[in-house]
Amino acid sequence: MVNYLRAYYYLRMLMRRAYWPRERLLKHQNKKLREIIKYAYENVPFYHEKFKRAHLKPDEIKTVDDLSKLPIIRKDEVKQNLKRMISKGYEISKLKMLRTSGSTGKPLYFYISRKEDEYRKARHLRANIACGQKPRDRWVTITSPIYFNQATRLQRLLRFYAPMSVSVFNDVSTQISIISKLNPDVLDGYASSLLLLAKEVEKRGVKTIKPKILISGADLIDPASRKYVEKVFGVPFYDQYGAAEFERLAWQCEEKNLYHIDADSIIMEFVDENGEAVASGETGEIVCTSLFNKAMPFIRYALDDVGMLSDEDECPCGRTLPLMKVMEGRKDEVIILPGSRAISAFAIIAAMYRLSFYNQIKKFRVIQKGVEHFKLLLSLNEDGLDEKAVETELKQVFIEALNLKSDEVTFEVEFVDEIPLDKSGKFRIVISEVV
Ligand SMILES: [Zn+2]
Known part of the structure; x- marks a missing residue:
């Protein structure tokens, strides 16, 4: 059972951090990084061995710039070492098991603690609030039944992290009738599902789905299709970039231009084939380190994806979280x-x-x-x-x-x-x- 009071506390904290001066953010990143590195070295067999093999002591990683001393880990390696990646401080039976969406064709199971679960939910909400979701909005998400939110009656009443779910397995006509009944303010789902929905809504002249914003994650569609969806519903369509291993990683704010990186919770590197940072404005492989999940730490984990840190450093919204560009997505299938x-x-x-x-x-x-x-x-x-x-x-x-x-x-x-x-x-x- 999720402790919603704690999740709310996290949310308040995260909202403030989004406006921190850059020096404060960097200091915070470095401090959290040292903590997680030390923790992983002492408690996680997989990382202990990794450090040993690289002849590294945890105190040699002092700042984000030192991360390149560590090897990059990949999904296959995590799959092979799953048990050894769990911290000795946690019992696997008490952890929540999650799995990657499999959208890269290589599914992976992993584990998070209850606190991490609450922290993730707060981060998810921060991203949605940044593009206009209000706390008590009716929030509907088109997703797989395994992700259906098990909210209690109290949560539904308070409408705090209580999205209502529609199955991605339903054909689009069924989805239209369910969504019409749920009457969402915020409609959230796979971009390809929302595109499909828009096409049917336009074809049939459906007038009963009137969200004020649309949000997508998990898969990308081409810019023209995105514009089409906006035209059909007459509202902005925001995108979020994420990976199940980390939850949301970067998201569009109401400016709907670049993506703010969750840099207070994740260190995102853009690297070349030698694992060295590329300059901002240059495409690099995305490698992430979670600053929060101790149960199963992800340190320098490659996402099988590319992106770039933006040259633009300031967003008119006033949030100081750094900005990235997400590569143009796959065509809808x-x-x-x-x-x-x-x-x-x-x-x-x-x-x-x-x-x-x-x-x-x-x-x-x-x-x-x-x-x-x-x-x-x-x-x-x-x-x-x-x-x-x-x-x-x-x-x-x-x-x-x-x-x-x-x-x-x-x-x-x-x-x-x-x-x-x-x-x-x-x-x-x-x-x-x-x-
Ligand atoms: Zn912004």
Whole structure:
């Protein structure tokens, strides 16, 4: 059960920090960094060994600039060392397990403490408030059922972090009728879901969905599609950049230009292939260090993504949190199911969560070859899973999640060692070849 009083305290603190003078922010970052480094060295076997191997003592990391002395860690390494990444100070059974969205095609489980959970919720709220959400607004989010918020009646009454959820698995017509009833002030969801919704709202001339702001995270759509969504609903559409391992990382304020980095809670580096910082205005790989999560610290963790620190250092909103640019996103992927049912490609990714062997998946890709034909490429850890059983479960889960009749669609499963990147160098997880 989340302690909402503490989350509220965090929120108040976070709101103030967003306006701190830069020197104060830097001092805070360095202090928190020293704390987490020392803590990880003393309590987390994985980092203790990492430091030893790099011949480093924790007190050699004094400031953010010293971080480059540490090796960068990647998702595969975390997956292989999951148990050894949990702090000795925590019992795994008392921690909350979360998983990455899998949007990079490499799902990962990880753990957070209750305090971290509350802190994350406060950070999420700070980002939403920065683009206009008011504390008692009716907040509706289109998401996967595993992320549905389990708010108590009291929380609903107080409307403090009590978003109402609509399933990403519902087809767009069902979503329209649910959202109309919920009557949101703030409508939040995957950008591709909101795009799909906008298209249907326009087509049918729906007048019953009247949010005052739209917010998206998790996946990006192209700027023209974003403008289209704004036009259909007649309200601004803000974007937030995040990763499940860290929650929100950067977000657009009401100025809706660049993204403020959560720099009081996360150290975000933009690095070259040698792990050295690139100059502001130059594209670099994004590497993050959480300054808060002690249960399972993430120190110099690569996000499999690129971005850049902005040249512009000041935002007209007055917040002093540094600004970044997020790279232009993937084109929206829409999956058309039999009966012309359109669903967001994210529903396919979310369906994968339901698999009992989800954590054994190294990488996956779903290719829609035709309206009635899906091909799944699957690369598994070598844990001797029975391929036949995997195939049966996959089909069953997809049929259920996407609300299909069992003979409506054929699924072809191919087990592979590696799944190549696209020509662009990006890894796309859902590809539709249906025109
Ligand atoms: Zn701003």
